[in-house]
Amino acid sequence: MTAICVANNKGGVGKTTTVVNLAAGLARQGHTVLVVDADGQGNATYALTGRIHPVPSLYDVLVDKTTIQQVLWTTNEDNVWLVPGDARLQNIDVELAARAGREWKLAKALAGQTFDYIVIDTPPSLGVLTQNALAAAHGVVVPISLTEFSLIGMDKLLATIDDLGQELDIPDLRLLGILVTFFEDNKLGRETYGILEKKFEEQLFATVVPKNVKLEEAHRRNESILAFAPNGPAGQAYAELAREVKKRAGAEQTPYSRRRAGAR
Numbered sequence: 001m002t003a004i005c006v007a008n009n010k011g012g013v014g015k016t017t018t019v020v021n022l023a024a025g026l027a028r029q030g031h032t033v034l035v036v037d038a039d040g041q042g043n044a045t046y047a048l049t050g051r052i053h054p055v056p057s058l059y060d061v062l063v064d065k066t067t068i069q070q071v072l073w074t075t076n077e078d079n080v081w082l083v084p085g086d087a088r089l090q091n092i093d094v095e096l097a098a099r100a101g102r103e104w105k106l107a108k109a110l111a112g113q114t115f116d117y118i119v120i121d122t123p124p125s126l127g128v129l130t131q132n133a134l135a136a137a138h139g140v141v142v143p144i145s146l147t148e149f150s151l152i153g154m155d156k157l158l159a160t161i162d163d164l165g166q167e168l169d170i171p172d173l174r175l176l177g178i179l180v181t182f183f184e185d186n187k188l189g190r191e192t193y194g195i196l197e198k199k200f201e202e203q204l205f206a207t208v209v210p211k212n213v214k215l216e217e218a219h220r221r222n223e224s225i226l227a228f229a230p231n232g233p234a235g236q237a238y239a240e241l242a243r244e245v246k247k248r249a250g251a252e253q254t255p256y257s258r259r260r261a262g263a264r
């Protein structure tokens with residue numbers, strides 16, 4: 001089981017879109033995939049099922065009211081399951097503040113699952129939900145919107161992920177890659193991409209997700225881009241990303257049970 005967290009403290013960079021379509025891509029390559037919606041906006045939940053703020057959800061798992069098994073849903077995408085999120089997650093920082101081991105709730109809850117991949121969506125912040133997602137993950141995918149591109153913000157984010165890894169004592173948490181999204185093939189787009197390529201070198205995924213309105217249309221229909229427009233540029237990009245993530249994540253993962261042993 002390989003767990004992947006998609007994180008960036010900026011909103012609107014394509015995190016949820018990447019979670020949903022990376023999951024669909026992996027599923028269509030023959031794997032079982034669990035999506036965990038750790039964002040109180042519940043966008044991944046909506047995109048995969050059409051439901052809005054269902055209860056119970058991941059929230060109830062994180063506050064020890066229920067188990068993952070009780071909130072495990074099928075989705076509109078074959079071989080993709082979902083642990084939904086709802087709006088109550090937005091206040092969970094406060095509720096978990098006094099609880100010991102609050103960053104490890106998700107990792108503990110997921111231990112024992114047998115999906116090939118777990119893909120975790122996160123809110124646009126580095127609060128306790130993102131910390132839980134990182135603590136539960138082997139690798140992080142960081143989407144960066146080429147239109148909202150900010151190198152300074154990016155450095156800080158990567159440093160913060162590093163710090164969190166050390167603070168939480170998860171030395172094998174690694175950056176799987178930085179994913180360029182909203183790419184526009186014009187002079188400015190190519191120039192910006194060139195700067196990123198120089199700066200991040202092989203940390204950058206070779207796959208680039210184009211700016212493409214079909215991605216938004218697919219969300220509205222509660223379908224992945226691989227169901228809605230598999231042969232378009234966005235569909236091809238996410239299929240390719242799934243192959244690249246698989247390669248980068250590799251096979252030799254720290255067993256989940258051992259990571260969990262670090263849980264306090």
Ligand SMILES: Nc1ncnc2c1ncn2[C@@H]1O[C@H](COP(=O)(O)OP(=O)(O)O)[C@@H](O)[C@H]1O
Pocket residue numbers: 010011012013014015016017018043124181182183209210211212213215216217219
């Ligand atoms: N590559 C893209 N091209 C065009 N629209 C996109 C693309 N990726 C995401 N979107 C749309 O942009 C909005 C923000 O994307 P989203 O994945 O929700 O970002 P985040 O989860 O980081 O806030 C959504 O409406 C989504 O449908």
Ligand SMILES: [Mg+2]
Pocket residue numbers: 015016017039041043122
């Ligand atoms: Mg989102």
